[in-house]
Amino acid sequence: MKKLIISRHGKSSWELNVRDHDRVLNQRGIDDGHLVGKHLKEMNIKPDLIWSSTAARALQTATIVTEYIDYSLSKLRLNRNLYTFSSDELKRVIQSCTDDVDTLMIFSHNHGITDFVNRYGNKAFDNVPTTGVVQLIFDTNQWSDITRGSTQFYVFPKHIR
Template structure:
């Protein structure tokens, strides 16, 4: 289904991704922590997964932290593409409600959006939105949301109306490079 079909059916796709594995002992502030070697391998693998979803990404909402920006750059090297990418301080160290507020501000012409963020915000966001979903990935997400993990959620209606329990988890992937 392309984005025109999704929009005509008032269907939207939200992809939620945790940043790839980051380096810890760099001396940098948390916001400036870069990806480690594994993260640099996993980010392009995540990009390959994103490129194979069969739905173009219209908008990326990426945390302003270095490791999330590097994750998206690596994903692009792996084949992921987006019409627009924006960076948001609000996603860094945020609660799921803050991320949801950003998502709810999307224009309904956006058929597919990707959030690149941090644990635990991304895990809690997916758990909340997919509450009641019976996809096998819910158990894994509840237990642990690993680095580079990707959740794909779909819902009918406006971005502004997206709420807890309002989306269906349709895929959960943990890419490794």
């Protein structure tokens, strides 16, 4: 059994004139990161491995959330391929995970996240919002074999404010 916890980065700021990859979180994105991180701690979420997109807003979200779930930042891995907006590319990245990891958490981007969870989970979402988290479970022991799984839970900031 493989568990995937997939998180969309927090709300980003458009105030600075920077390239997309370098956009940081705005105050709401920071606040929602803390809110969701606290909620995941209460749920006793313990990923074996966390990967983050190299985009500033995704890494910043991952950094905030890891504070709450007692995951060492030294173990957090950046994955440039998670800076994608495609569910097919997202699947390829996830399938590259080593099989000794049972629970993988990733921080990435939309529309890839919404498309992925709708395609591989059993609950449909119009949109996974910023700082939204969805956990999928796959009935396999190999990441390379993931097909349609089931949606175990989802946490959206507006539901826990």
